[in-house]
Amino acid sequence: MNRSSYPYVKTPPIFRCLIKKQQQATEELTYKPRRRRRRKVNNSDFYWWGFPIGTGGYVIIRFLLTIDWDFGSFIIFMGAVAIALISGYLLIRSYYRDFKSEPPPEYIVNKEIRKKAIDAKNKIRKRYLSRPLKDKVKKLLKGKVRTLEPLTPSATVGVSEKQFLAVLQKYFGQRVNFPNGVFSIIGTTFEYTPDIVYQDSYTGLTIDIEIDEPYAGKSKEPHHCNDNDKDRNRDDFFLKRNWVVVRFAEEQVVKYPVACAYYLSKVIYQLSGIRYEVPAEKLPSIPTWDSEESTSMARLLHRETYLKEHGLWQIRIS
Structure with a gap:
């Protein structure tokens, strides 16, 4: 996913292997015949055919340097050219004659063995695909x-x-809710609290749904800036605990809530195979911001503008 714009998804390493297997399993293997190897040329080939070619070449060069051309010289010259051409043709025909001959028995046997191996792999692939993805995720995430x-x-x-x-609860039910706990950061008095949590009890798939504001409501301090490692460290903390992280910009959530829900449903389907009926709406992307851009948006009251447009300005913003 593109992390230079919202929304974006981060998946823990445990999922990457599963996604790769799913992609590979959808590609059916086919038999591709190998090119037959060329016949190995013996030294005797170069001796018998190289000698007349070399002789012919010498004669050609010798007579090209001759200044006075008479009828006899011309006949000898043309004869040398003919010998060179015939010798070259015979050498090439000898070199590639194995391509016109029947393949050796071991080639046919190896071909059949390769076909059987590919058929066996395709059977395993189809058996793997026949298992529901949610069962694979359940086994993968158990404990x-x-x-x-x-x-x-x-x-x-x-x-x-x-x-x-x-x-979100309209489409995902009670699988989506506010968090009922926190993650304490060892060695500090701080804690991490997800904004919204999606959790499927069958598969164990758990998603931290984050809503990023460009700046704080009261202090106007820059928030969720891409030139600060705060969010990256937080995401890594959740990924190490096998949580998936999905981040939306607050502007997207306010203006296009159904499109955000549809985006989330696609992420869930890709990771677990669980399908939710959400109206398909396109979600416009929003570039991430740095500290300077955040300060500029605060000066222009960008956040207050879209909150007022959607009737959320009356609520005390955080």
């Missing part, structure tokens, strides 16, 4: 996804999160 610690989150709910959660 490997860390759950939130049962502590009350201290983070405040963002201004657009309640509205977006209502849209």
Whole structure:
């Protein structure tokens, strides 16, 4: 996924192998005949055919340097050319004659063995595809996804999160909700709290759905900037615990909530094979921002503008 614009997805390494297997399994193997090797040329070939070619070449060069041409010289010259051409033709025909002959028995046997091996691989591939993807994900994630610690989150709910959660629950039900816990950061007093969590109880697939604002509502300090490692470190923290991270820009969530839900449904289907009926709407991408761009947006009240347009400005923004 393109991380220079929203939305984007980060998947833990445990999923990458599964996705690669799925892609490889969808490609049916076919038999491709190998080119037969050329016959090995013996030294005797060069001796018997190289001698007349060399002699003919010498005669040609010798007579090309002759100044006085008479009838006899011309006849000898043409004879030398004819000898050279005939010798070259015979050498080439001898060199490639194995291509016109019947293939040796071992070639036919190897061909049949390769075909049988490819057929066996295709049977395994079809058997792999016949298993539902969600069963593979369940086996893959069993006991490997860390759950939130049962502590009350201290983070405040963002201004657009309640509205977006209502849209998501319309299509995904109670699999999507606000977090019921946190991840404590060892050695510090800080904690990580997901904005919204998708969790499927059957497969164990868990997604941290993040909504990124360009700056803080009160202080106008830059937030979620691409020239800061804060979000990258946070994402890595969740990936190590086998969570998937999906990030939307707040502007996308406010303006196109259904399109965001459709994007999320495609991610879930790709990773687990679970399909949700969400109206197909195109989600416009929004470039990520750096600290300077965030400051500029705060000065222009960019965030307040789209929140007012959608009736969310009355809520105290965080």
